[in-house]
Amino acid sequence: MEFKDYYKIMGVPRDASQDDIRRAYRKLARKYHPDVSKEPQAEARFKELGEAYEVLKDPEKRVAYDRLGTNWKENQEFRPPPDWNAGFEFSERGFAGGDASQYSDFFESLFGRSFRFTQAGREGAAPGRGGTHDFHAPGEDHYAKVMIDLEDSYTGATRTITLQVPEVDAQGHLTTREHRLNVVIPRGIRAKQYIRLPGQGAPSAGGQGKRGDLYLEVEFRPHPYYRVDGADVYLDLPVAPWEAALGATVKAPTPGGVVELKIPAGSTTGRKLRLKGRGIPSKTPGDFFVVLRIDTPPASDEADKAFYRKMAEQFKSYNPRAGLGVK
Template sequence: MQYKDYYKIMELARDASQDEIKRAYRKLARKYHPDVSKEADAEAKFKELGEAYEVLKDPEKRAAYNQLGENWKSGQDFRPPPNWDEGFEFKGGGFTGGDAGDFSDFFEQLFGGAEGFRSAGTGHRHHGEHLRGQDSHAKIHIDLEDSYHGATRNISLSAPEMNAQGQVQVKHRSLNVKIPKGIKPGQHIKLAEQGNPGLGNGQAGDLFLEIAFNTHPLYRVAESDVYLDLPVTPWEAALGAKIKVPTPEGHVDLKIPPNSRQGGKLRLAGRGLPTRTPGDFFVVLQVVLPPANTEQAKAVYQNMQQVLDFNPRLSMGG
């Protein structure tokens, strides 16, 4: 996937004001509009311009894009940094420049999965002569263990704001957030009146925190179930064994049945995420072969070859 330098596409400096962005778009849109332009690749350039304007005209998308930094070059192979959008507050202005499906993979990777970037914000609500503030959204990452036990975490949030020169700046704040036991990725924590301030004496909006899990060195999560890839020796898989296995709630003794196979799953019922209906904990067996790196080890393998007379490719006619 190629990096898109939206400032270069719009022939702008990174500190351009929002008015300068609008003027640049109008100028370049006239230049590259396919119905009137005589420029080579006018249609492609017009489409690329529309995508750049979709991001830079929106202070939230622009501030999020700016977080990627200035060291990328147009066309450079790009993968978003891990958790690049964590703690970034947005109201969600929706798309106004056409169908987002017409935009590049780069745009989709950054903004396509963010609920607030894809749908219109809540907006102000009338309460007499006052206006309720807009709700805001942010994604935060927690540890798997936080869901098992519950926790209180201090989180840092960032939100864009306009300065007097019409340039986008980022303000920061910190909040203590209670992580409820049993929360799953994709669920939200609602913090009442922690969104955008109201107008007049209007009530502040709410803040919705979308939960994601940090990558864990041992476990992976699917819905409420938790999976562990467990290395076992060939003799443990073949003969059976009793093995001490780590889980987020501590080690358990697990019985490996004889004649277990690579990829076999063993279920520990109810030991997944402690949701209202608890998930399960699955141990996925990974048979690891000892290396034949000594004469003694080679002799063991040669003896197995002679004694077992085993051909795993018989069903393939081999």
């Protein structure tokens, strides 16, 4: 998938005002409209402009896109980082318009279903609150993705987080303000679940209704040891060849503390050992899986090499590739 430089497509600088972006789009849209344009590839250019404008006209999409930074170049191979849109506070309006399927794979990867916040999984959400102008109607709900440590889900925690709220200043330029919050992270929360903060959303449009709520969608930061699948947690555990062949009792880390683990004799790389109930805790806790990985010592001197040659002689009838049909 190729990176798209929406500013280059629109022919505007990255600090362009929202009015500058609107004017640039209107000018280029007239030039490349397929019904009237004589320019080569006008239809493709018009579609590309529409995609760029869909992002840059919307302060919420634009501030998230800007998060990617200036290091990416047009047509460069691209995959969005997992936390690229974390830490920004958005309104429901920012996700209501535009069909991602009509745009490029690049747009879909950023602003498709993974970018949208939905009512699904938000306990206590009030559908249809956004956009009303009733004087006493509650304010819009707001949404943000936040990254937490896996260990916080095991123990529960209170953390101070700072969200960036997209705004447009009096001169029409995109800016952000900080929204600082103390957040209680419930024990046992999983990725894609929400923390609801009542009254931390937008104020009522009429001024007399309640503020909206703020929903924080949880994601786990990448961990140097563990990976998470739902409520289950996985650890790749290096073991020595003799520990795998002969069996051993070794120490292994878990988010809940170090455990002593029995390695069965004759184990091979990829074997899974299950620690029931030691995954993410909840009413139905997940499991913790240790995936064995045989780690071979280096042959760093002549004595080590001699040992490996002796081992090769000892096991000369063993063919680790026999299952691949080669000798």
